[in-house]
Every structure is written in structure tokens, then in C-alpha cells.
Amino acid sequence: MILFLCLTEPFELRASHAQAIGWATVKPFIRYILVPVLFATGGLLARQARAQDIVVGEFASLTGSEATFGVSSSNGVELAKEEINNAGGLLGGRKIKVIMEDDQSRPGQPSAAVKKLVANDKAIAIVGEIASSRSLEAAPICQNAKIPMVSPGSTNPSVTEKGDYIFRVCFIDPFQGTVMAKFALDNLHAKKIAILQDVKSDYSKGLAQFFREYFTSHGGQIVTDLSYTGGGTDKDFRAQLTKIKTGQPDAIFVPGYYTEAGLIAKQARSLGIKVPLLGGDGWDSPKLTEIGGAALDGCYFSTHFSVQDKNAKVQDFVKKYQAKFRAVPDGMAPLGYDAMMILGQAINTASSTDGTKIRDALASVKDYPGVTGNITIDEKRNAKKAAVVLEVKGSKTNFFATVPP
């Protein structure tokens, strides 16, 4: 009411005492005092209205070159949120509200998104991202704000090294790289490997490095090591592949993301390269075979989960996911689900929405039975879990082996 009077008053002043107090003196008053006051009041009211909800921020690549990662993981988060809310919410009946930001798979966007989530939306915790480069961008912001961040699927070790508020529910690349190197040695009996890595991605570079370390120290040889620029930039890999062909490798390790992996497979086959291509969880997307088609037959990649896993927990998740989203979940969906579930559990354990208390609760998670395996957060805030190796055949992925940590 008072605000209203203030608003109308200047106009009266202007009419009656036009000479004494001019419009010019009143205008700054409106601009610098009234408008901010109005905005602040509005903001306070808006925040009060949702004070009951527990706000969790999420940033993901819903669009752009890694769009299926963001869509799948946020579907997983959505499913977990619904389950928690339907079961009565957290902290005695408070519902979770997830505020979602799309980072368009582009560098620069995650920091803007997370700053907004922390400052404007007052998120008490952040879930995201799959791509390590983008998690690395957001991690320092969460760390400085003392807001816990849980990454569903960033496997590069440096992500959680950004600070003690940064967690993940997936395994890390020193393990994943070893899994594929071991697989190449033991299952494919490969002696010579060529690597084609994405220089733009911390994930790809890390995975290549750990693969190389294990492979060369166990009698293997890296015959060619070339790179490309990912994120939809490079589309022609024939130059690198022609070079790789001359080294006559037994297999090619392509630790990149699915868009490029599909194209690389296609161009490799058209150049007459017949050896299998190997990849990591960056391949885990239905778009992989859509782009690569039959060129990917007989290729393998490591990931977090297989829909063919007979485990009741997995099958239950697959059923619920299919009922809600009418799609078969890929590896990123259950990771999003597990990330949200663990966060929910941590909020309950902390019985508070205070960042530091949630952090402590997250750090003490032990043997949580997740869809992607039993999750124990170690002292470096990583999850120790088994990896699965999938084989691509006829535009489908088949479960091939489980590799324990």
C-alpha cells in the first residue's frame, strides 16, 4: 500500500508544484530507490512462496553435440525426484524442486548456468554434468559457494580434485582406461593399438592417457596417436584414419563422444579399416549407432550399466524409465537417477539444507545400492564401481562383460 502511494505521489507533485520540485528531481528517486525496493520486495515474496521446497539445481547438455547425455541424465534425475516426492519428500515432508539449466554442450555456458542456480535460485545442491570439461568449469563455483555438487557421469579424475564439495557417483578414467586396455590385451589379443583422441575434451585426453599407461606397461604398443577437435567441429577424420591405417593396428581406441565416434567408424570402414574400434562411456548414446550404423558392428565400449543386466534393481529402473519416457535408458539415465537419490539420502542424513552438512553426509555414503552398482564414496569423493563392456551389433548394444573395480 505504501509503495503504491509512493508511486502515485510523484505525479501529483509534478502537477501541483511543478516549479518547486521538477520532474527531473523526482525521476532519480523513482529510478534508484523505488524500482530497487519494488524488485527486492517481489523477490522476497517469491522466495517466501517456495521456502517449503528444497531447491536442487541441475545443469546438463539438453541441446548441442552431446544432447543425449543431458536429456538422459536429467530424465534420471526427474525419475528420482518424483520417487522421493511421492514417498513423502525430505526433511519431514518437504518436496524437492529441481531447477534445470541447459548448457548447450558449449564451453562457457556451465559457469553461467551454475552461477545463476546458486545466486538467483538459491539451490542448496547442484547435480551435473556428464562431460568432464563442463563439470570442471562449474566445480570451482560450487566449491567457493560451499554448495555440494554431484556429477552423475564425469569420469576425469580432476573433477573432484577441484574441492571437497565436489562428488561423483561414477568410476573414474584411470579405472575405465585400464578396463579397456585390459580388454584389448586379454579379449582381443591386441598388440598394436592406434589412439584417436579429442583434444577439446579433458575426458578424452585423460582416458587416452590412462589407456596408454596400462597398455604399454603390459607389453602392448601404441603405434599411432593422433587427435581431432570434437564438439561438432571436425567432421572429416580421413586424414588421421589414413595415417592410422598405415600403422596396421589390431584395434583403434577412440575415447571421444558419440557424435564423432559414429562418424569416425563410418569413415574408417570406408577407408577399408576392418579392425574393431574401442571407446569409453562417451559412446553410450542411442545416437551412436544412428550415425555410425553398420560401421560400428564388432566395436566395444566401456560404460556404467547395461539394460540387459538381470539385477532386479536394474530391471525395475528400466521398466519405470520406459513407462515414463517411452525410451530405453542408456548409461547416463541411471547415473542421473543415482546422483539424485544419493543427494536425497544425504539431505535426510544431514537433516538440514546447509551445504556443509550435506557435504559431510555425502562424504560418508557407504554401500548405497544404486542402479549402476553399489556406491561407496571414497576419500577422494569418487565412487568405486564395476564397469561393463558392451559390444555393438546390428545397431544395438549387447552386454559383453563386467569388470570389477
Place this chain on the structure above:
Amino acid sequence: MSSTEFIQQLINGLSLGAFYALIALGYTMVYGVLRFINFAHGDVFMIGAFCGYYLSPRLLPHFTGWLTPLGPVTVLILTMLICALLGITIEKLAYRPLRSRPKLTVLITAIGVSLFLEYGGQFVFGADPKSFPELMPDRALEGTGALTITTTQLAAFIVTVILLVALTLIVKRTRLGMAMRALSNNPTAAALMGINVDTVISFTFGLGSALAGAAGILFALSYPSIDPLMGLLPGIKAFVAAVLGGIGSIPGAAIGGIILGVVETFVGASAFSTYRDAIAFSLLIVILLVRPAGIFGRVQPEKV
């Protein structure tokens, strides 16, 4: 590097360069006539790829039996028509009202149109990469020994050559082509001689955009993952190719594109694959230092 590998890399480079050449032609023609860089050109290329994406599933099933090879050709021609119309519309709406303004104004507008097409495309088509349908079987040709040339590479190369020859004939042998050259030489004098400047400029934009559309289809055929920002990098590279060949020169654009493609391929296969674009572009700087107007360009003395 063995000779087989060398020739194989040359083939790879040529097929990549053919795309740059095809896009560069559009830049060079518009520049030749209007003395301005149409930065939205790379995005017309993107629209071309999406035309193919949406037209193919609707058109191809109608071509069965002996008509099958005509399917992709129809898609290509329709796409070129749509892109030509788009190019003419862009010129009419965005550039024509500004023709008498400083060149910088038009240049900024072109960037605006480019961003409009990119983000409009994200809105309409969605931002996630789509897989482009197979218009023709993609397999290696027989009888080439250790070398591999795929059917799509060959098709892209043949179409590029056909379009290049057709374009040269249009510019050199038709009345409209003559009008284009006249306009390029001296716009005021051309207008005084009774040439309808608006028609010629529309035609130039139509022709350039049709070539970009064709390039979009051929590119998507070879690299079947398309997204609304796909025109950005090929657009920039084709622009560089046009400058390298001598902007305004049609054979220059073709040669510039081929050189860029080949250089990129050889650097990509070397130990410096990480610095592929940086090295390729440094080489271009060196060429431009030696020949500032580009390979086929002529230095035009400024009349004071």
C-alpha cells in the same frame, strides 16, 4: 610417407577441398558483384543440409525400380531451388534496403542474418545433431588397388565439377552472366547501360545460395551428422579459401578450396594433428603475404 599413403591423402584432401570450393564460389560471386561478404552464406549451406534431411524420407520412396538413381538428384535439385529462393529473400529483405549505406552496415547485417539462421535453426530443427539419411549406398569403389575412393566422395567430386563448369558457362556465355560481369566492373556504368541491377543481384544471390545448398547435401552425405551450427566452420574456411584464391575470381575460389582441403588433410595426418587448423591457416597467411590479392586476384589500384 609411402606413395600409396600420399596419394590416398591427396584424394582425401581433394574430396574435402571440393566442399570448400563449392561454398567459396557463393562468397566470391557475391563479393564480385556487390563487394561485400555475405556471412550468412555458411548458414544457407546448413539449411541445404536440413532440406535434404526433411525432403529425402518424403521423396525417395516414390522413386523405385529404374527410377531409384533419380531420387537423390531430385532431392539435390529441389534443395538448390529452396536455397536459391532463401538467398534471394535474404538479399531482398536484409541487404537491398541497405545497399546505399556504408559497407560496414551491410556486413553487420549479414552477421545478424547468420545468427538468425543459426539460432532460428536451433529453434525449428532442434540443437541436437541429427543423422542424415543415406541417399545412396556409401561403399568403396572396386579396382582402385590399395587406394580407397568411396561412392559419396566420387559423387561429391563429380557434382562439384559439373556445377563449376555450369557456373563458368553461365557467367561467360549468357546475357545475365555478362550483366553480372558488367556490374562487377562498374555498377554505375552498368546501370546506365540499361542493366537491371536488382535482377542481376537477385540472380547472383540465387545462384550462390543454390551452390551452398548443393554443398550442404553433399557434405551431409559424406559426414552424416548435421546440426544448425554446422555451417559455421565450413563457412569460415570457405571464406578463407575464397580470399586465398583471390576473392571475386571463380577459378580462384575453386583452387583456393582445393588447396585448403589438401593442406588441412596433410597437417591432420602429421604429428601436429592437434594444430591442424592453426597450421593450415598459417600457411594461408604466408601465401597471402606473397600474393596479397590471392592466387587469381588482381590488385586493383585505388583511383584518387
